[in-house]
Amino acid sequence: MARHHLLIVSGSLRAGATNRKLAHEAARLFDPERLTVADLRLPLYDGDLEEAEGIPAPVRTLADQIADADAVAISCPEYNKGPSGVMKNALDWVSRTEANPWAGKPVAVMSAAGGRAGGERSQMILRSLLVPFEPHLLTGPELHVADSRNQFDAQGRLTSERYLKTLGVLMDRLRAAAER
Template sequence: MPDSVLVGLSGSLRRGATNRKLMREAARLFGPARFTEADLNLPLYNGDDEEAHGIPAPVQDLADLIAGADAVVISTPEYNKGPSGVLKNALDWISRTKGNPWAGKPVAVMSATAGRAGGERAQMILRGFMVPFQPRLTIGPEMHLADSSNQFDEDGRLTSPLYTKTLTTLMENLRAEIAR
């Protein structure tokens, strides 16, 4: 499926974040696709602002990007035993848009963290956050990248054959989910 549209969401805003690197590596291993990295630098959700001004344009753009994708990859850091506020805020905003861009959408979740568990808790919580949206979550294999700052070469490629194999299999499963 060389013309698949793949969208990536990183729960970290830092340009050099390992979750951005992991998301980009996932897109590379996914294979031929039109890949777009979403911008999650959104205003904080505030119901009063929404009532007064409606859905901000960047939020609607994000919802439209997801709706137009064949699949989505989400990479989350683990902050204080959960996903980042940036990612939760984006999910909250998207839930306020018309329709449900996530419904039936193939989604793969992964995480990259400094800790030894690789973001396992954040990923578990993120999966729970996704339930109301009813996407088609690609269940595995689970990609928990531990000690993430030491797992990429200068080109942003994973250096561990084990992690590379896990991410490759996850992307193969996501591609199969699109075809399903």
């Protein structure tokens, strides 16, 4: 089995966020040869800033990370029935870079949220936001970790066998897509 370069992206900035934990669990199950963790601490998209200063260095770094990865796993929370502003801002900035680093890139989307739907709406909207970039977006299995604060142990590992099994299948499919 080939081992690949995986980029993980969390739509939450908080260090202890369950979406960060979920992204790292995805990486553990993917078992990449090389792992990169995206940093979405970017300035707010502003056309005037772009015109005056160009694309900020952290945005270029993110676009390069996407381009260099063999596959991308995104874990995004649900804020007010949609993806986080941090995630949308990152997509907006990357859309302004010269090349489309997402084109044809295998991408798996997952979510963790406190509610009983586990971020299902966020994930649905995020998938639609990715469509213009034309990635190879995996359609399933969908993973929505509900009651997320109670689904990870002290080491940040998922405790639910059901969620682990689904995540394992999703990462197997992401790995297979990266091998094509």
